[in-house]
Amino acid sequence: MYSFSYLQIFVSLIALVIDIFVQIFSFRFILRLGLLKSVYLGFVAGFFGIFLIEFYIVSTRLILINNNFIFILIANLVIYISLEYCYFNFVNLGETARRIRILWELCDSKEGLSVAEILERYNAKDIIEKRLSRLINHGQIICKDGRYYIGNSTMLLIARIIVRMKLILLGKKSEFE
């Protein structure tokens, strides 16, 4: 009987690979899901992958389901969730990050771009229009008679948490203070 399996070390990484593969495949080829839903589907697939592999380890390698096994499983779940969170943010950065967009515009322009040229391609008006559209589509804000109101308050809660974190880490509520 063994109390430890080498395969257990890599379970979370294998699960992440399953996650990414399922996410890309489902978005691109199969179910034509929205980007966010495909990320959730990938996460669930990777999550099940962890339990399948752990079940395999237990059933074929005769490892005891003891405290050590449980703690390693918990650690693997934490690792997987953290890595999945990183992947989710990577996807989100590609979708929404201003710095990535600016870099992309510069990548497309071999001669470089002046500030005015960057703003011709990507500016505050574009950002606001896209953000408003996204917020409305997700129900975070609603538009009534040309004015905007809070809908679902999830984003508002996230905004308030971020402001608290700014106060703790940076000593101010906004980068412009």
Place this chain on the structure above:
Amino acid sequence: MKTLFWGSVLFCMALLLHLVIWKVHIPQRQTKALLRIFFGILTMGILTLWITSSLITSFSLLSPKSFPEYFHIFLFFTSLTLGYIITYPGVEADSPSLLIVMKIAKSTPNGFGKEKLFDMLTDDLLIKPRIRDLVNAKMIYIDGDKYKLTVRGILFVRMFILYRKLLNLPKGG
């Protein structure tokens, strides 16, 4: 148990050191400083655990004994660190979506007009500071009046371009 315990202890130590340093002086290149702090703590922590292994055991504490156990602690710590560091730019810079939501929330119950948003959230607030960030992070440099990508910037953005093209998605932002 060893991974959860020592991984969490090292991560909390790194977070604490990060907070202390930030209270004294916020570095200009914050992400680079975070990487140095967190992986510095990880390296010193793992070395300390390895050197003092028998001492730790004599206090009836669990000490990692084998390479896989040390590697598991490394993986646990690294995953939490990457999660924190990838969140950090969202704290450092004001997100336009969150700015919009906060402004709309403050205008309750009268609502907030779109034109007012355009007046308040300008290129000076939303774009130019990000260009400065990219210069500070050495992702771009200025050549005359034109901004160009550095090698680091090219490598960094190509990851995202490749991923977006794989998914057949347009430019984001």
